[in-house]
Amino acid sequence: MLKKISINKISELVAALMGKGLLLAPVKENSGYNFAEIKNPSQVDLDFHNTIASPKAAFFPHKEDFIKYETGKPIDTASVVALNLPPTFLFGARPCDVKSFEIMDIHFNASGIIDPYWKQRREVTTIFGYAFDLEKPAQPEEFYQTLGIGAADPEGSDVFMVKKGEDLLLDSVTPKGEKIIAELKILNEGKAADKKYYDESIKKGKEYKTRNMCLEPAAITKKLEDLFHNTDFWMGVSSACLSCGICTFVCPTCYCFDICDDTLFGQGTRRRVWDACMFTDFTLEASGHNPRTQVYQRLRQKINHKYSYHVRKYGVISCVGCGRCTKHCPVNIDIYSIIEAAMKA
Amino acid sequence: MINKNPYVPAPVEITKIIDEVDTHDIKTFRLAFLNKDDEAGFKYLPGQFAELSIYGKGESPIGIASSPTQTGYIEFTVQRAGAVVPGLVTSALHDLDEGAKIGIRGPLGNSWPIEFLEKKNIVVVGGGFAFTTLRSLTNYMLHDDNRKRFGEITVIYGARTPGLLLYKDELAAWEKREDIKSIITVDKGDEAWRGREGFVPNVCKEVAPSPKNSVAVICGPPVMIKFTLPVFFELGFSKENILTSLEMRMKCGVGKCGRCNVGYKYVCSDGPVFSLAELDNLPRDF
Numbered sequence: 001m002l003k004k005i006s007i008n009k010i011s012e013l014v015a016a017l018m019g020k021g022l023l024l025a026p027v028k029e030n031s032g033y034n035f036a037e038i039k040n041p042s043q044v045d046l047d048f049h050n051t052i053a054s055p056k057a058a059f060f061p062h063k064e065d066f067i068k069y070e071t072g073k074p075i076d077t078a079s080v081v082a083l084n085l086p087p088t089f090l091f092g093a094r095p096c097d098v099k100s101f102e103i104m105d106i107h108f109n110a111s112g113i114i115d116p117y118w119k120q121r122r123e124v125t126t127i128f129g130y131a132f133d134l135e136k137p138a139q140p141e142e143f144y145q146t147l148g149i150g151a152a153d154p155e156g157s158d159v160f161m162v163k164k165g166e167d168l169l170l171d172s173v174t175p176k177g178e179k180i181i182a183e184l185k186i187l188n189e190g191k192a193a194d195k196k197y198y199d200e201s202i203k204k205g206k207e208y209k210t211r212n213m214c215l216e217p218a219a220i221t222k223k224l225e226d227l228f229h230n231t232d233f234w235m236g237v238s239s240a241c242l243s244c245g246i247c248t249f250v251c252p253t254c255y256c257f258d259i260c261d262d263t264l265f266g267q268g269t270r271r272r273v274w275d276a277c278m279f280t281d282f283t284l285e286a287s288g289h290n291p292r293t294q295v296y297q298r299l300r301q302k303i304n305h306k307y308s309y310h311v312r313k314y315g316v317i318s319c320v321g322c323g324r325c326t327k328h329c330p331v332n333i334d335i336y337s338i339i340e341a342a343m344k345a
Numbered sequence: 346m347i348n349k350n351p352y353v354p355a356p357v358e359i360t361k362i363i364d365e366v367d368t369h370d371i372k373t374f375r376l377a378f379l380n381k382d383d384e385a386g387f388k389y390l391p392g393q394f395a396e397l398s399i400y401g402k403g404e405s406p407i408g409i410a411s412s413p414t415q416t417g418y419i420e421f422t423v424q425r426a427g428a429v430v431p432g433l434v435t436s437a438l439h440d441l442d443e444g445a446k447i448g449i450r451g452p453l454g455n456s457w458p459i460e461f462l463e464k465k466n467i468v469v470v471g472g473g474f475a476f477t478t479l480r481s482l483t484n485y486m487l488h489d490d491n492r493k494r495f496g497e498i499t500v501i502y503g504a505r506t507p508g509l510l511l512y513k514d515e516l517a518a519w520e521k522r523e524d525i526k527s528i529i530t531v532d533k534g535d536e537a538w539r540g541r542e543g544f545v546p547n548v549c550k551e552v553a554p555s556p557k558n559s560v561a562v563i564c565g566p567p568v569m570i571k572f573t574l575p576v577f578f579e580l581g582f583s584k585e586n587i588l589t590s591l592e593m594r595m596k597c598g599v600g601k602c603g604r605c606n607v608g609y610k611y612v613c614s615d616g617p618v619f620s621l622a623e624l625d626n627l628p629r630d631f
Binding site for chain 2: 066067069071072074075076078080107108110111113115116225228229255256257258259260261263268270272275277282283284285286287288291292297301304305308309310312313
């Protein structure tokens, strides 16, 4: 059921979605684009390549409150924070980022323990994926082709969108997506030529050039296991690292979190917040023991987690090649180059 | 726990506090659930742990020191941390009195592999404060319902001084039993000490437990582990038959927060119990 709408009418589509729930979409900020809750339809700007931060915060917000309490009061007076999530629309997520949600699903639902926050946020959200502009070249940091992800892969989205000149084509991928685009009366029926363009775009997306190397998950896993105790290698690739952690915060597949108690004037909240394995106190134990005091040990942990441990544990590489970590690293550490060097080492 | 929010602690009351050692920095806390449903849901085995939770301070992962054969309560032996890093939760816990209420999340992690241990001779080796889940295991095996499921039981437990031995009453009771060989040692005795003196690795060498159909379960400070393992290798114990329990910094306790991994294993959900054979397949990152 292909639909279309003129891009200059996008704010009407946005307004229709806002009428149905909460809308998260790319907004232009001072230093680039980011996903934000839309308050005014004119905020939405689809003229972006990709956002600074990944859209993972839609399901894994920077702060998630678990419990509210009053300090000094009995524990049974504490209350669990109810989620009460409205229907949510994540509008304009790029295919590599949509892929990251599937990778995170495996983790948050693993070992018979389901993370209730991730699960509920996933359930209420309808994803409008958006193909990269195939007429424009990829950014130099990107390498999703290496991970087998196309620039126009609809899988994982509920509705997938492709730009065709001045029009936006929308097709449903899941029953949830089909229902929503059937309800959006503002959309017009797509023509046969539109359908042909849409299908060809998805095919062309598979060939879209980003940095690319041949990477077998089993091979890189083994290679990194063999390299683990090669301290020279890890010292070399991490020598410039500042342990700032920005790579983990912009990453769509980094999920490490801290659980902390925040109290002020007798009011307390227990919440989880994003954390980063690049920080020195991440593994500091109360005894004073810390297995990762050195920068190289922490960068080694991060690379191994994504390209070795995750493969061993869940069968997939935990990286989608979006290139954000490389782009935002203040000292130009490039995960792609590290993987390439590891394969050659 | 599948249908429950794994991050929400259940309320418990501290019904008894036992001051274990003469330095007064290790106490055993006996906890009773305030809600029957929470108590029914807390089914554990020796070797598992739980997150003890104090609102306003945080949570600490602590091994369960009682045995599931003891009903109506659970026990945790907690050291007041803080020599290097301020131990917020353990300090707050030590400052509480009987009757205080705290939270608990668990049981968490795997356990000592009871089925694997059945019909085998068990050699329990502990050092210092790291005896808590070994005490749980020993009491579990010694229970009337369970004793015949296991072969010979040998316990070798050491501390630096007599005053630093945990569970002194129980140790005395074990020494009187026929169905357990209990060897208690201290690095250095005092005037009142009538027992054995000597480091745990040396005592293991003297006792020389047979490796035949036997499993060694070893917990202790790194230096004790370092010198005890070669003794067991020499005696002929295979790496599959030497078990230990790891510690790493933890937060969630349910394999989600990404903090306690050693290689591809999360200590909280894949461990804390590992055989030496399993540890050989993991990087030395702990």
